[in-house]
Amino acid sequence: MKTLRKIAFGLLVALILLFCLFPFYYAVLTSFETGTAIFTPSYLPDSFSLANYTQVLGRGFFPRNVLNSILVASVTVVLSLGLGVSAAFALARIRFRGRKLLLLTILSVSMFPQIAVLSGLFEIVRGLGLYNTLGSLVMSYMIFTLPFTVWVLTTFMRDLPVEIEEAAIVDGASPRHIVLKVFLPLMWPALVTTGLLAFIQAWNEFLFALTFVSSNDTRTAPVAIALISGTSAQETPWGAIMAASVIVTAPLIVLVLIFQRRIVAGFTSGGVKG
Amino acid sequence: MTASRGRTIGAQRRRAALLFLAPMLLVLAFVAGWPLLRSIWFGFTNASLSDPGSAEWIGFGNYLEWLSYGENDGEWTGLLVDAEWWRAVWNTLVFTFVTVSVETVLGLVVALVLNVRFPLRGLVRAAVLVPWAIPTVVSAKMWAWMLNDQFGIINDIGMKLGLLSAPVAWVASADTAMIAVMLVDIWKSTPFMALLILAGLQTIPEDIYEAARIDGVSPLRTFWRVTLPLAAPAILVAVIFRALDALRVFDIIYVLTPNSADTQTMSVFVQQNLFQFDQFAYGSAASTLLFLVIAFITLGYIRVARLNLD
Numbered sequence: 001m002k003t004l005r006k007i008a009f010g011l012l013v014a015l016i017l018l019f020c021l022f023p024f025y026y027a028v029l030t031s032f033e034t035g036t037a038i039f040t041p042s043y044l045p046d047s048f049s050l051a052n053y054t055q056v057l058g059r060g061f062f063p064r065n066v067l068n069s070i071l072v073a074s075v076t077v078v079l080s081l082g083l084g085v086s087a088a089f090a091l092a093r094i095r096f097r098g099r100k101l102l103l104l105t106i107l108s109v110s111m112f113p114q115i116a117v118l119s120g121l122f123e124i125v126r127g128l129g130l131y132n133t134l135g136s137l138v139m140s141y142m143i144f145t146l147p148f149t150v151w152v153l154t155t156f157m158r159d160l161p162v163e164i165e166e167a168a169i170v171d172g173a174s175p176r177h178i179v180l181k182v183f184l185p186l187m188w189p190a191l192v193t194t195g196l197l198a199f200i201q202a203w204n205e206f207l208f209a210l211t212f213v214s215s216n217d218t219r220t221a222p223v224a225i226a227l228i229s230g231t232s233a234q235e236t237p238w239g240a241i242m243a244a245s246v247i248v249t250a251p252l253i254v255l256v257l258i259f260q261r262r263i264v265a266g267f268t269s270g271g272v273k274g
Numbered sequence: 275m276t277a278s279r280g281r282t283i284g285a286q287r288r289r290a291a292l293l294f295l296a297p298m299l300l301v302l303a304f305v306a307g308w309p310l311l312r313s314i315w316f317g318f319t320n321a322s323l324s325d326p327g328s329a330e331w332i333g334f335g336n337y338l339e340w341l342s343y344g345e346n347d348g349e350w351t352g353l354l355v356d357a358e359w360w361r362a363v364w365n366t367l368v369f370t371f372v373t374v375s376v377e378t379v380l381g382l383v384v385a386l387v388l389n390v391r392f393p394l395r396g397l398v399r400a401a402v403l404v405p406w407a408i409p410t411v412v413s414a415k416m417w418a419w420m421l422n423d424q425f426g427i428i429n430d431i432g433m434k435l436g437l438l439s440a441p442v443a444w445v446a447s448a449d450t451a452m453i454a455v456m457l458v459d460i461w462k463s464t465p466f467m468a469l470l471i472l473a474g475l476q477t478i479p480e481d482i483y484e485a486a487r488i489d490g491v492s493p494l495r496t497f498w499r500v501t502l503p504l505a506a507p508a509i510l511v512a513v514i515f516r517a518l519d520a521l522r523v524f525d526i527i528y529v530l531t532p533n534s535a536d537t538q539t540m541s542v543f544v545q546q547n548l549f550q551f552d553q554f555a556y557g558s559a560a561s562t563l564l565f566l567v568i569a570f571i572t573l574g575y576i577r578v579a580r581l582n583l584d
Contacts, residue, residue, distance in 0.1 A: 009390070013398060016384055020401050020465060024408065026427060027416045041430040087298035090291035102295070104576060109306050111572045113522040115541045116565035119316050119548055119558045120309030123326045142305045150298060169283060175290040204409040206525040207541075211549060222411040226529050238419050245412040256407040260400045264469050 024249070031242040038239050052243035061216040062244060065224040069248070072134050072220060073202035076141040077195045084149035084194070085187065089179045091150070092157035093165065103154070110147035114207055117143065125212050136212040137220065141205060145198040152197075156190040157183065193262040200252060221248045310565070317559035323552050336559035353559055361535065362543040368452070369539060370520040373459045378513055380460070381467030386501075388468065389475045402465040410462065414529035417458045421445055451536045458526050463519070467512050474508020475501070514575040521568055540564045 029045060030038060037047045056062050090096075091103060121140055130136040164186070168178050209220045219227075225244050229236060256263060317336055321329030335352065342348040353359050388399055405413065420427050423443035432438035444454045478501065486496045524541040531537045538546075544564060547557030 009387075009392070012383075012387055013392070016387060017398060017401055019461070020404050023413070023416045023420060023461065024404060026420060027412075030419065039425045041425065041427045043427075083298045083301060086294045090294035094287045094291040096288045096291050106302075107576070108569075108572050109302060111518050111568070111575070112306065112310075113541070113561075113564055113568050115522055115524065115544050116561050116568070117306060117309035117313055118544065118561060119321075119326070119554060120312030121305065122548070123312055124304075124309060127327075139305055142301055146298060146302060146305075175287060175294065179294075200407065204411075206409075206411050206528075207545070210528075211545070222409050225415060226411050238422075238425075241415055242419065245415055249408050249412050252407045252409075253404055256403050257400050260403055263403065264399075264473070 024253075027242045027245055027249075030238060031246045034239055052239040053247075056240050056243045056247065061219070062221070062224055062247075064217050065219050065221045066248065068134055068218065069203055069221040072137045072141070073199045075138045076145050076202045077198045079138070080142065080145040080149040080198050081191055081195055083146060084153050085179065085184065085191075087150045088153035088157050089175070089183060091154045103151075106147045106150050110144065110151060112143065114140075114143060118207070118211065121208075122211065131212060132214050132218055134213075134218060137205075137209055140208040140212065141202045144201055144205075148201070149194050149198055152194045153187070153190060156187065160186065189262065193259065193265065196255060196259055197263065200256075203248075203252065313558050314562050314565075315558075316555055317562045319555050321555040321558065323549065323554045326554060329555065332555075336556050353556070353563065358535070358538075359543060359560060362538050362540050365452070365537060366521060366523070366539040366541075369456060369459070369523060369537075370517055373456050373463070373520050374513060374516045376456075376460050377464045377467045377516060378509065380464045381471050381512070382509070384464065384468035385471035385475055386497075388472050402468060404465075405462050406465045408462070410525040411529050413462045414458055414526050417454070417461070418445060418530055421454055421457075445531055448534075448536045451531045451534055455523075455526050455530050455537050458530060459520065459523065462526075463516060467516060470512035470515070471505060471509055474505040474512075477508070478504045510578055511575070514571065514578065518568060518571055518575070521571070522564070 029042065031052050032045065032048050032050070033042075034047075034049045034051045091099060125131050125136045125140070130139065160183070165178050165182050168182050173181070204222060205220075206222050206226070209223045210226070213219055213223070216224075221244070225241060225248065228241050228244065316326065316329060318331060318333060319329035320332050320335075338350060338352040338354040340348055341351045384402065388395065388402070408416075421429075421444040423429065423441055423446065426441075426444070428444065429438060429441040433441070442450060444450045482500055482504075483496065486500055491499070522541050523539050524545065527537050527539055527542050528545075540560065541564065544557050544561045547553040547560060549557075551557075
């Protein structure tokens with residue numbers, strides 16, 4: 001009975017692993033296949049060629065698109081963390097009227113459907129001359145990275161003991177000094193996790209990137225992948241699409257595996273989207 | 275520290291609070307608050323994509339208007355009588371209901387498994403994060419390939435196992451397109467659901483299980499009477515989170531089934547009207563309705579979750 005239960009449990013675990021990992025495994029498999037090998041479904045590696053990778057990276061705009069994604073996501077994260085630390089200090093460590101309302105507003109914005117601001121944002125983007133520039137994306141990504149960053153950092157700062165800033169207050173240190181010299185050194189773990197989650201959200205964003213940017217050299221990688229197509233529907237270059245997919249996904253998976261414990265903690269402190 | 279000095283420091287800190295908050299508030303007002311108001315306003319105008327600035331107020335015309343053809347003749351026009359819009363609403367609701375239900379059940383199963391101590395648990399927990407980390411566009415493309423009618427591995431597996439008698443055009447055919455997009459969402463979001471529920475399960479103290487075991491309560495009964503009620507708040511929060519996300523689904527549908535009426539959701543309807551059909555004002559009106567639905571559910575979430583704001 002007991003061994004039977006163990007076997008059933010083991011099978012369930014195997015099933016979960018298969019469900020989670022098979023699609024990516026299959027994408028990797030396809031990305032190394034070319035020619036007719038692609039068109040016969042195979043479950044184990046049976047041919048190996050880097051042709052899809054050299055095609056995606058060697059010609060066209062894809063390397064540029066990846067670079068754009070890295071740039072946009074990095075700048076977005078740095079700006080959100082800067083604004084977020086400052087705001088979180090006020091929200092977590094200072095009692096003032098309207099604080100709760102403000103926190104609720106920030107949480108609501110993080111649940112906001114991006115589509116609800118699309119036409120208004122489009123007007124701003126065009127009005128500022130940012131249409132078809134990466135700046136339009138950094139600006140619009142603040143909508144989801146900033147409330148999330150503020151919320152998570154506030155939760156983290158709130159839980160730090162009072163004693164750590166008491167000494168600084170007695171010494172007459174300014175709030176700015178307290179943030180930079182007392183809190184910031186303690187906050188690295190929270191900053192790394194929040195920054196990573198914000199980076200992933202910005203890296204994966206599609207709607208704004210599709211709408212505010214329109215030429216091959218300003219696109220981000222997800223939009224570029226969505227737009228890869230052959231000369232006809234029958235000629236979709238699946239090998240190239242899978243190679244591009246693996247390129248934009250592999251770094252994320254490595255990061256997620258390294259930081260998995262912290263990411264799960266970040267999930268539960270609220271505000272992360274699926 | 276004397277009382278009066280404490281008060282001055284308190285006042286000084288409250289003044290500082292405003293200064294520390296100001297940059298974040300200004301940015302949010304600029305990228306979220308103002309655009310939201312403008313979008314709502316555009317819904318009540320005749321704004322066009324090429325020149326939204328010169329929009330004129332037309333009242334509720336985009337929502338509902340009697341178009342008169344003369345005496346006793348005419349018809350209602352606007353979003354509220356637009357069959358295409360209502361189909362998008364229906365598609366969105368079906369998509370949300372089915373995906374969130376399935377994700378909750380599967381998520382609970384995965385969470386229960388991960389809550390048991392077994393060798394390699396850390397590895398499995400990491401593996402579960404993989405679908406979440408993959409960009410939605412990439413997930414959609416990966417599944418589009420696996421669901422390919424001629425060369426797809428899903429058809430191959432189905433035929434080998436005898437589940438399918440002939441290859442199915444999952445994405446292209448009207449009957450299965452919705453199933454295909456739901457499948458991708460379930461694959462991508464179940465892990466997220468599982469990890470949120472797992473966090474709830476881990477707050478249940480061991481002693482309760484211990485006591486149930488000593489009293490000889492069957493595992494199934496323990497699950498229904500102990501685990502589920504105690505994990506319910508965490509599950510509810512996870513459900514609302516997912517529902518909010520599913521209601522605005524865009525990427526999966528846009529990539530997997532472009533221009534298909536069978537899977538068109540509210541977000542896709544809005545985006546197409548705004549930027550493809552040159553119906554800027556009409557699309558803005560639709561986005562306002564979508565916003566109202568989501569705002570309503572968000573308020574519900576804030577009530578249910580009893581957030582700790584102190």
